[in-house]
Amino acid sequence: AQSVSQHNHHVILSEAASLELGCNYSYGGTVNLFWYVQYPGQHLQLLLKYFSGDPLVKGIKGFEAEFIKSKFSFNLRKPSVQWSDTAEYFCAVKRGGTASKLTFGTGTRLQVTL
Amino acid sequence: KAGVTQTPRYLIKTRGQQVTLSCSPISGHRSVSWYQQTPGQGLQFLFEYFSETQRNKGNFPGRFSGRQFSNSRSEMNVSTLELGDSALYLCASNEPTDTQYFGPGTRLTVL
Numbered sequence: 001a002q003s004v005s006q007h008n009h010h011v012i013l014s015e016a017a018s019l020e021l022g023c024n025y026s027y028g029g030t031v032n033l034f035w036y037v038q039y040p041g042q043h044l045q046l047l048l049k050y051f052s053g054d055p056l057v058k059g060i061k062g063f064e065a066e067f068i069k070s071k072f073s074f075n076l077r078k079p080s081v082q083w084s085d086t087a088e089y090f091c092a093v094k095r096g097g098t099a100s101k102l103t104f105g106t107g108t109r110l111q112v113t114l
Numbered sequence: 115k116a117g118v119t120q121t122p123r124y125l126i127k128t129r130g131q132q133v134t135l136s137c138s139p140i141s142g143h144r145s146v147s148w149y150q151q152t153p154g155q156g157l158q159f160l161f162e163y164f165s166e167t168q169r170n171k172g173n174f175p176g177r178f179s180g181r182q183f184s185n186s187r188s189e190m191n192v193s194t195l196e197l198g199d200s201a202l203y204l205c206a207s208n209e210p211t212d213t214q215y216f217g218p219g220t221r222l223t224v225l
Contacts, residue, residue: 032212044204044216051211090157100147100208101170104157 004093006105013081014113021076021108023091030096033074035065038107039087047089050074061085086112116141118207118217126223132193135220137205139186145169145208146188148180151219152201162208163188192222200224 005024013019025031035047048059055067065076074091091105119138127133139146148160159172163182180190192199202221206214 034213036216043218046213046215049213092157094212100145100162100164100206100212100214101159101172102147102149102157102206102214103159104149106156 004091004103004105006089006091006108008108009106010109010111012111012113015083016080017112019076019078019081019085019110021089021091021110023074023076023105025072025074025091025093025103027093027095028072032094032096033065033067034092034094034102035059035063035074035076036090036092037087038090044090047076081110081112083112083114086110118205118215120203120205120217120220122220123218124221124223126225127195128225129195129197131195132191133195133222134189134191135203135205135222137188137190137207137217139188139205139207140215143207143209144186145210146182146186147206147208147214148188148190149204149206150174150201151204157204160190160203164208195224197224 003026007022033050036044037047038044047063048057050057050067058064063078067074089108092102121136145164147162149157151157162170166182177193182188200223202219204219205217208214
């Protein structure tokens, strides 16, 4: 069965620090990849997505992610985090050619301190 | 463009009861997916509907069911509620490219 792993469960950073959150998936075929963010008390919002083409994708709020096919990874990065980035981040994978079913990782809780 | 709406936002039920949750997708989207979010199991796929037909189903018991209407609005139903059904139920409105946009969810508490 396809699985998605987010190895960092809870990350604490100071403002202006750089962020990298790991995401690995187990499916070997064509995949669509997503990062979602859930701010406290708010609904899931799409940060960025990768379908094909340039493996470095840019999203909203200064986030970017790099797809490395050989490593089955799609890590999320931000050069300088802000206090307002405090949230839970979810990586999600959709197998190509299937109906709209996302498999989510367990999430990473990011806490940014002032 | 209006986002995904879910009603009700909060619901309290007792064991054995049934519940119906509603989702209105983004205008023009014909596909809707449902997910269950719990602290222990995370986000799990329930089912997906496209043009009134269930196209995919997750690993949930038959007590969980859904349907979609001709206007793309969707409902999910949980019968014979159990304590473990307490969760945030999320509806996603799906673009043809399979990008999913989520609603605020319905928080169900089963007592």
